[in-house]
Amino acid sequence: MRAILLLLDGLGDKPSPELGNLTPLQAARKPHLNRLAAGGCTGILVPYRQGVPLGTEVAHLLLWGYSLEDFPGRGYIEALGEGLPVEEGAVYLRASLAVVRKEERGFYILGRRPSRKLTPQLVEEFLSSLPQTLQGYSFRLHYTGGIDFILEIKGEVSDKISESDPFADGVYVLKVKPVEDLCSDQEEEEKALATSRALNEYLLKAHGILENLGFPANFLLSKWAGRARSIPSFKEKWGLRGVVLAQTPLFRGLARYVGMDFIRISSLAEGIRLLPQLEYDFIHLHTKATDDAAHTKNPENKVKAIEEIDSLLGEMVLNQGDLLIITGDHSTPSVGTLIHSGDTVPILFFGPNVRVDEVKEFDEISCSQGHLRLEGKDLLPVILNHLDRALLYGLRLGERITPYIPCYGELEPLLPED
């Protein structure tokens, strides 16, 4: 039996006046999603805690059964996703170009679009002009396309530092600072302070170089510092051989981090076509279309994205015994000003071992009448249960206590000569 998790990024939403006070999912025409809801078990999922908005990367780790302590920082996941040979002691940040105006009060961000396209020669010139060491730290900037880079910092480095990117235009570049709330002790605080100072100098130097080169953007903004963390692999944690099918490098990074295979797809349609031939226990099929549509802040766009996904579901072929789960990782409201919101998301389970509830439609409100109330951390245990792979709680089969029935062939038998 395989579990296929169709993850519609940012699926949950709020009601909007343009849609007659319905959510986009309520307003969309979605015969296939409704058919699956009617034939399966539905409910609502709280990815982390009610009211707390999550980013995609954190939400995914929680849904895969990891804790917030297992989160290494998005910069590290992005470095993995870009295929960088990451090192254990180093800190990784995402760095992106911006256009700023130097003022007495600081660097005022005019926008993120360079005035013209970056050429490979220009990027090369920039990279080779940057200092490689500053204040005892070594810096290395990797270009990853568009206006984006990954910055690697090595030395007595801390990842407990704040963003210089304010996540808004029309405001000033922020000074990088140690984040005291994240530092566990005095030593970490000191490292974070030293790292912040060196990074601030690096960003100012980068600005000078970009200006000198006549670059079409003149500031490098940093965010999401992260570093390696040792966590059990997805297979060790759940006993399932997993694969992630997604379109962006971030998912390659997430898959690499938890030790799942990764298949880069060009579209959800391609992922759906690949499904029947995939020999895995857990298949995570992801689409960003719902989230992207919601970020346009036009609810009609999200309705359209949902309807397109629904029509693709008409072509989805499930193998005998497959368990299909459809949900989102968080809510992305297409109304209001929030980037993501802390609302719940609807979820459905469809497959042979699933109790069928009374719910006939797949949306936030209908599914709240369904059978399930899940937190993110419950998702994998519920999947194991439906796959008939959940171990009786507390049984000690071997040296490790697992939530899944282990492979008996891998356990040590008692021999006659023992």
Ligand SMILES: [Zn+2]
């Ligand atoms: Zn989003």
